[in-house]
Amino acid sequence: QKEVEQDPGPLSVPEGAIVSLNCTYSNSAFQYFMWYRQYSRKGPELLMYTYSSGNKEDGRFTAQVDKSSKYISLFIRDSQPSDSATYLCAMSVGNQFYFGTGTSLTVIP
């Protein structure tokens, strides 16, 4: 079983839609949960991080962590064409880092 599982998509939505991206994980010890955005042929950039459980909101983006279900989500409200990218979830504890394989998102104008 992989440490982190993420549906690769691709996911295609119309502009203005609410997007839900998800990851599951197997290691209950993970403490930090991150979401990175990666544009084509660019390096990943950190969108948000959450420590332990709970929600965190930043503008149009909301990250949720449910440690009891080992499930994390990223919601994008009012999606824009500029949100078209690959979204990578990541998790860490101590010196262990694991990334999901990324979900490719296209927002159609």
Added chain:
Amino acid sequence: DTAVSQTPKYLVTQMGNDKSIKCEQNLGHDTMYWYKQDSKKFLKIMFSYNNKELIINETVPNRFSPKSPDKAHLNLHINSLELGDSAVYFCASSQDWDSSYEQYFGPGTRLTVT
């Protein structure tokens, strides 16, 4: 100003050659990382240095050797390149080890081994 830079951006070489990729960060960070991203976009950590000290050394072939001449630089040397080494290699940095959840990535080096 580029925060994390890598050179070269593209690297095409033949099997058996030795090559190096350089990484520099101007953020004043203490911790730097090397990642490998394969063709399926899977990103895997390879090494991490904190204040020039190796703290993560994942299971990678010993043909890969990181070198940190100072806190702002982390280079990756690869000996006897193989076809399976073809990938995009990313360098990243964080303020310190405790802030490893907030990493800044470079633009990547696309390595193609023929």
